[in-house]
Amino acid sequence: MSFAAEERGRPNTEDYRVFFKNAEGKYISPFHDIPLYADEAKNIFHAVIEVPRWTNAKMEIATKDPLNPLKQDVKKGKLRYVANVFPHKGYIWNYGAIPQTWEDPNHKDGDTGCCGDNDPIDICDIGSKVCSRGEVIKIKILGTLALIDEGETDWKVIAINVEDPEADSFNDIDDVKRLRPGYLEATVDWFKRYKVPDGKPENQFAFNGEFKDKGFAIDVIKSTHDFWKALVSQKTDGKGLNCMNTCVAGSPCCCSTDDAKAVVNVTCAFGAGEPVPSSVDKWYYYEKN
Numbered sequence: 001m002s003f004a005a006e007e008r009g010r011p012n013t014e015d016y017r018v019f020f021k022n023a024e025g026k027y028i029s030p031f032h033d034i035p036l037y038a039d040e041a042k043n044i045f046h047a048v049i050e051v052p053r054w055t056n057a058k059m060e061i062a063t064k065d066p067l068n069p070l071k072q073d074v075k076k077g078k079l080r081y082v083a084n085v086f087p088h089k090g091y092i093w094n095y096g097a098i099p100q101t102w103e104d105p106n107h108k109d110g111d112t113g114c115c116g117d118n119d120p121i122d123i124c125d126i127g128s129k130v131c132s133r134g135e136v137i138k139i140k141i142l143g144t145l146a147l148i149d150e151g152e153t154d155w156k157v158i159a160i161n162v163e164d165p166e167a168d169s170f171n172d173i174d175d176v177k178r179l180r181p182g183y184l185e186a187t188v189d190w191f192k193r194y195k196v197p198d199g200k201p202e203n204q205f206a207f208n209g210e211f212k213d214k215g216f217a218i219d220v221i222k223s224t225h226d227f228w229k230a231l232v233s234q235k236t237d238g239k240g241l242n243c244m245n246t247c248v249a250g251s252p253c254c255c256s257t258d259d260a261k262a263v264v265n266v267t268c269a270f271g272a273g274e275p276v277p278s279s280v281d282k283w284y285y286y287e288k289n
Helices: 173-179 183-193 214-232 257-265
Strands: 003-008 017-022 037-039 044-051 059-061 070-072 094-097 122-125 136-149 152-161
Touching: 037 136, 044 059, 044 122, 122 136, 136 173, 136 183, 136 214, 152 183, 152 214, 173 183
Parallel strands: 122 152
Antiparallel strands: 003 017, 017 070, 037 044, 044 094, 044 136, 059 070, 094 122, 136 152
């Protein structure tokens, strides 16, 4: 199963979008139409890369837009770029989302005591390859970190691309501790402080910032998949999310190929992008608490 990304609009502007197609060339939603599993028997999952490692543009699946293309987040009327909090340059992993999952804001998690953040579950791919924006990869799950982001549960799943040369050596979170010393500590530090340059307090974590293992992480993914099933079948309040899809059998939001094409056709053709603002390269320095 293969997928392709199609850029529309001009990069580094508010009209920029990345749409997705399946192997048949049919437009699809990366949120709803890409299957959760790449190989269910082996617990191999799909992941949609929103932000390649070392980059700063806060790209994300547009959960409230038809077909849920990638677009850049906007805050206070400006495109959002994640700050460089020393010693971290941009994102320190390939960052993305697991399709067909949903952190339900109507559900209070029994472990974190907080409701979900209304998004697909996030992944941090620690493989050596720097992925492309919109690339769909197959991942092994290694563990998870429970970020509490402004009072909401926001799971960060640690994973590795199955095509990584070292993927066979990574099977659980302890392998990351052993083979990537300092990486998990850097991950906690990144998530704790990345919003501080915006004037916000440091983020908090459940479990005292300790990572949970592979089995725990897979259970979290499966539970968010169940929440997604209720969402796409409109059995729960989607809080304004757009469930338009082209492949989900039985979904009341399943649309025709022509309807999907129409969504893409009203967007701007791909063109030359604007330069990234020089302020994106600024470094921020803070004492660690």
